[in-house]
Amino acid sequence: MKKVNLEMSQEQYEKLVETVFLGTWMVNSTQLELDEAFEDVRSLVLSKYKEAGLEDKITYEETFDVHDLAVEYENELLDKYVEEYDEFSFWDKLIEKLSEKKLIKEFGPLPDSLTEEMVAKRVQYEEEIEKELEERGLTNLNLKA
Known part of the structure; x- marks a missing residue:
């Protein structure tokens, strides 16, 4: 396997830590099991925290051999x-779902590829709904069972 080495400043490393944390969080936050490929990269990146002087932001739990961000x-x-x-x-x-609901009401079940007329209507509905929500928030939104 070919290896890649990166040389970066402390500030760049800190942004890399943030990027890896946020990306891993996004991937794993909705999963029952962690994506191990993402976790491996996360662990590798976080393991360099001492070299970057980030002992106040990253911790290491020796018992479990886990690097993690400080809670704060x-x-x-x-x-x-x-x-x-x-x-x-x-x-x-x-906005997307409400406009889709209006499209379905007007055109029936939507095909995988919308016609030009449907796209134009969707844009129109999205603009109307966005304006309404900006002006009134959720106060005029009605839910029907």
Whole structure:
């Protein structure tokens, strides 16, 4: 197997740690079992923490041979990136699903590939729904069982 060596600054290494943590979190957060390939990369990257002087942000549990982010650092990253991502993706997905519901109501079951008319309608619905949600939030949203 061919090896790859990277040389980076402490700041670059810290961004790599953040990137690997966030990527691994995204992949594994919805899974019952961890993706070991991602975990192996995560472990390799975190194992270099002493070389970068990040003892305050990364810990090593010798008993389990596990490197991990310090709880405060992990929470900081989750608050900084994941919360914002969740907020953005929630509204984006809500608009997408509500416009899809309107399309189905108008055109019936949707084909895999939308017609130009359907795409135009979808864009129109998304713009209308986005404007409504921006102006009124969820106050006018009605759920019917």
